[in-house]
Amino acid sequence: MTDRDDLDMLAAEFVLGTLDARERASVAMRRHSEPDLEALIVAWEQRLGPLAEEVVPVAPTPGLYKRIEQKINALEEKQARSTHDDNDRVISLHKRLRRWQWSTALASASAMMLMAVLIFQPTQEQGPQSFVAVFQENDQQPAFMLSVDLTNRQMHIRPVTAEPMQGKSYQLWIKADSLGPNPRSVGVLNENLKLDRTALRSYDPELLKEATFGISVEPEGGSPTGQPTGPAIHGYLYPTLDGESGQQL
Amino acid sequence: MPEPFSSSTTHRAGSGPDLPPLPASATELGHLLQRVATGDRSAFAKVYEATVPKLLGTVLRILNNRGWAEEVVHDVYIKIWQKAGQFDAGKASPITWMVTIARNSAIDELRKQPARGRAPEEELEQVLSTEPNAQSRLEDQQTVNRLNLCLEELEKDRRDMVRMAYLNGWSRVDLATHFDQPVNTIKTWLHRALKQLKGCLSP
Known part of the structure; x- marks a missing residue:
């Protein structure tokens, strides 16, 4: 056999x-x-x-369908709640993040101020693989929002209050333990403050979940040294559900 | 091998005028499942209406306990609600897909709690007295007849084993007890019977 x-x-x-x-x-x-x-x-x-x-068909007891419907209702409510919980988690992560951003990140890279990052991980196993990072300027208004969809590794960065600056460029950086001690450039934002949606495609989704992102202000065309040289904007976490711009946590 | 379930909507006339009308044709059920996949509750209610007697009959025959069978059928419809998007009309007819979910759930439950509510020897009369297929309501009559012809070619004990296993959820151990044979012998017999069936059904 x-x-x-x-x-x-x-x-x-x-x-x-x-x-x-x-x-x-x-x-x-x-x-x-x-x-x-x-x-x-x-x-x-x-x-x-x-x-x-x-098989001989058998009629069910009359209440069976109602019980099935109730179960479906309960499952759908639970799912809605867990999405809400994810948002709460984002907010609670915020404190941890702030502590972290000024210790580790600053210590490792001298000239730059990597700001923070965020990224939250949904608790639902089958949940959306979408993450959002908010980059904050002066702890006041968000400057940029970065969303990343891990399933297709597409990213989208959009300016919120940030404006193009004469003779300067914004540059997006990624930092992760497995990439070594220094931030790595993801790309330089164009004059419309956009970046190629596939710029993160070569990174493993697990790495992206752990990574820190930062945006620094560089000479036009990007950092001449390969490392952040100018002031950085720092990041802040925002809920995704009512996460339109400007909501203060 | 031809698609055995692909023409199940077109053979209703062959079932004879005495049968009650089909609750829903395979094509209708397939469309309803597509709507269920989008979260359509009214389509789900129609799928339930059309199929629950069949699924409950399937599960009850395996579990032999009404309350338990309804618990399992409850969970089966939750799975159908959640997995409707995975239904693939190219692989199975809608009713076969749903019966497969129901049988798998019932057999899994039975293997977990074999002592709950069943008495295999008492079922036996029912198994053996049922003529291999009387009617076709949700499947293609030709496909059913073909399988029945092939089952008829098996030795009687082998044919009974296949039917007891498929319809009543008997395990190798249950069959070994009934036929008073070692489990390995039962396994060998089952494999021979299955290969013979496969050969008979192949074009």
Whole structure:
């Protein structure tokens, strides 16, 4: 008997239902990562499916649908609440962030003031992979907002109160432990204060979640040294739900 | 291998004039599932109406306990609500997709709590007395007939094993007890029966 036959019989018994709990759980797990196994299972479901024809239909008790609907309502409320909780987490992260930004970041890079970053991680496993960082100037108004979608590694930076400056450029930096002690340039914002949406594409999503971002003011065209040289704007966390510009935390 | 479920909407006439009308054709159910995937509650209610007797019948036959079966069917419809977007009409008919979710859930529950509410020997008469398929309501009659012909070609014990397992959720161990054979022998018999079925069903 070949391995292929063994796999086919495993699929057949999974569909037939004769495996024990442990074997069933193992096949249920494996089918997600083994397309061959998945295809064999689907083929057996097609072969044996007509057997279900002889099942005699049974009317449910009248309250069953209502219970199902109530459960769906409860699940949807829970989901809405957990989105709200995420926003609370963003706010609580803020304190930790501020402490951090003035110690670690400043200590490691002399000429620059890397500002902060944010980025929050949704608690829902299947939740959105969207993160937002707000860059604050003078602790007053947000200067820029950066949103990052980890699923397709697209980023979008938009100025809030920041204005183009004559003879100067804004430059976006990323800093993460795995990238070494120094910030790395993500790119120089153009005259409309925009940056290519794919500028973060080469970074691993896990790294992006941990990374710190900063925006510094540089000579026109970007830093001549490869490191931030000018004053930096610092970051601040904002909720994403009612997170339009200008809301003070 | 041909798509066995692809024409299930077109064979209603072949089911005979005596049968009650289909609750919903496969095509209608497929469209309803697409709406369910977008969060459409009224489509979900229609899917439920059309399919719950079949799914409850499927689960009840495996679990043999009404209250337990309704608990499982409850969870099955939650899964259908959540996974409707994964339904792929190219892989299965809507009813087959839903019955598969129901059977998998029922068998998983039964394997977790084998002692809850069932008495395999008492079911036996029902299994053996049911003629292999009387009616076709939600599936293509030709596909059903084809499987039945192939089942008829199996030795009686092998045919009974396949039906007891598929319809009543019997495990290898349950079958070994009933046939008074070692579990490994049952496994060998099952594999032979399944291969023979596969060969018979292949074009």
